[in-house]
Amino acid sequence: MILTSEQNDMLKGEQGSTKQKAMRLLVDLGKAAGAKRLISVVSAHVSGVSPLTGGQGLLRFLKDLTADGDSKTAVETTLNAAGCDRTRFEEMDIPVKDYVEKQQTILDAYESLGIKLTLSCTP
Incomplete structure (x- = not known):
């Protein structure tokens, strides 16, 4: 390449x-x-937000990317829709163990990288 x-x-x-x-x-x-x-590129859009689709691998990858605490995206970046409503997690009563906590961990990691939490499929 x-x-x-x-x-x-x-x-x-x-x-x-x-x-x-x-x-x-x-x-x-x-x-x-x-x-x-x-x-x-001048902008980017990231998918891979749900703990169900990204699994432990996504959590591990994001933990690794955010480990130094000062990493940021190089271009304006937006985030795809999450696996559940960010402000109404509890009301959704999702029957997957630790789902809410894992989803929030993923969102927090993306946000710490400077990614805008638009949580939309439309960038």
């Missing part, structure tokens, strides 16, 4: 471990899709 010098620096960890992890993910996904290079 062809990377710019800045992207190579990120991949090598020269811009911090969080950017390195994110770049590894992007490069792996790009290679799997047969991409020749990455493209520049």
Whole structure:
């Protein structure tokens, strides 16, 4: 995969471990899709919000990304709809153990990364 010098620096960890992890993910996904290079973006939208669909892997990944406490998105980023209403978790009476706590942990992690909690499928 062809990377710019800045992207190579990120991949090598020269811009911090969080950017390195994110770049590894992007490069792996790009290679799997047969991409020749990455493209520049001015905004992004993140899906993968529900504990049911993301599971323990999502929780672990977000914990790892937020570990240094000062990592932020590089472009304006919005977040897809969550698995349940953020302000009315308890009223939904979801019968999955620790679902509410896991959902809130996911939302808090995304927010700490500077992602706007629009909680909508429409960016």
